[in-house]
Amino acid sequence: MYTQAMSVGPQDAAAAENTELMATFDARIDAGEFIEAKDWMPEHYRKTLVRQISQHAHSEIVGMLPEGNWITRAPTLKRKAILLAKVQDEAGHGLYLYSAAETLGTSRDQMLAALHSGKAKYSSIFNYPTTSWADVGVIGWLVDGAAIMNQVPLCRCSYAPYARAMVRVCREESFHQRQGYESLLTLMREGTAAQKAMVQDAVDRWWWPSLMMFGPPDDASPNSEQSIRWGIKRITNDQLRQKFVDATVPQAEILGVTLPDPLLKWNAGRESYDFGPIDWNEFWRVVNGEGPLNRERLGTRVKAWNDGAWVRDAALAHARKQAAKKEAAKKEAA
Numbered sequence: 001m002y003t004q005a006m007s008v009g010p011q012d013a014a015a016a017e018n019t020e021l022m023a024t025f026d027a028r029i030d031a032g033e034f035i036e037a038k039d040w041m042p043e044h045y046r047k048t049l050v051r052q053i054s055q056h057a058h059s060e061i062v063g064m065l066p067e068g069n070w071i072t073r074a075p076t077l078k079r080k081a082i083l084l085a086k087v088q089d090e091a092g093h094g095l096y097l098y099s100a101a102e103t104l105g106t107s108r109d110q111m112l113a114a115l116h117s118g119k120a121k122y123s124s125i126f127n128y129p130t131t132s133w134a135d136v137g138v139i140g141w142l143v144d145g146a147a148i149m150n151q152v153p154l155c156r157c158s159y160a161p162y163a164r165a166m167v168r169v170c171r172e173e174s175f176h177q178r179q180g181y182e183s184l185l186t187l188m189r190e191g192t193a194a195q196k197a198m199v200q201d202a203v204d205r206w207w208w209p210s211l212m213m214f215g216p217p218d219d220a221s222p223n224s225e226q227s228i229r230w231g232i233k234r235i236t237n238d239q240l241r242q243k244f245v246d247a248t249v250p251q252a253e254i255l256g257v258t259l260p261d262p263l264l265k266w267n268a269g270r271e272s273y274d275f276g277p278i279d280w281n282e283f284w285r286v287v288n289g290e291g292p293l294n295r296e297r298l299g300t301r302v303k304a305w306n307d308g309a310w311v312r313d314a315a316l317a318h319a320r321k322q323a324a325k326k327e328a329a330k331k332e333a334a
């Protein structure tokens with residue numbers, strides 16, 4: 001007869017240790033504790049976070065492109081300064097987030113290679129064109145507004161380096177949303193009929209893609225449940241989308257624009273707005289690379305990376321020279 005001891009090989013011992021580690025990890029998550037980079041975590045948790053944080057970082061970096069197009073064409077010095085600051089903030093968000101993802105053991109080079117090869121995703125909203133100045137205001141109002149809805153719960157994400165990065169990012173997003181809304185208010189209150197029409201046209205084009213930013217509906221979002229279980233995600237896609245609609249409709253009224261949805265209506269029973277169906281075919285088309293500007297956005301990123309090669313080479317050469325000098329000085333002193 002086999003005894004228990006005879007069947008415990010090194011593999012079983014490792015599995016037993018793993019089960020114990022897993023139980024401790026689950027208990028910490030249940031207690032609402034934060035997980036730090038040095039702590040043990042299941043591989044699936046690590047992979048989920050690397051995917052989510054790197055996608056988030058890529059979105060910040062690619063997100064600079066649609067608005068960056070308008071920096072040289074901003075109508076006043078004040079608007080130019082605000083837009084420059086905003087686009088620079090997005091670069092900063094990208095860098096924080098790459099750093100947070102690096103704490104999970106993936107290098108920045110690996111993440112950027114995945115972006116440049118088209119393997120990694122970023123938020124599909126940035127594959128739409130910015131055809132007028134009003135788009136810059138509407139992106140601040142709706143796109144940064146949706147980003148805030150998504151990101152505020154991430155300040156309590158169970159992975160501490162991500163949560164910490166999000167606290168600062170959210171403060172800056174709030175400025176982005178306000179500057180966009182204020183710019184639209186100015187156009188709607190002081191602008192010509194043509195400028196008001198330009199705002200309405202931008203709202204018509206960005207409304208539905210903004211609602212898609214919350215991701216597929218809950219019943220088509222298979223990873224959501226696990227992410228909520230692990231405290232990575234706190235609120236579901238559909239709940240966040242509803243919160244966004246409820247917050248945005250009154251803002252549209254103050255602005256004096258119409259949201260392009262004939263089914264949008266206050267539901268007194270739910271104390272929320274009902275809204276029309278989202279075109280999920282369009283969503284998946286853009287996610288899968290067939291949006292209006294997917295190729296152009298990626299092409300611009302790759303070109304920027306290639307054009308910047310000399311800066312990276314020079315920085316590395318300088319670092320090597322400094323290290324060699326230090327080494328030589330140490331030898332001389334010895």
Ligand SMILES: [Fe+2]
Binds near residue numbers: 060089090169173
């Ligand atoms: Fe951002």
Ligand SMILES: [Fe+2]
Binds near residue numbers: 090144147172173176
């Ligand atoms: Fe932003």
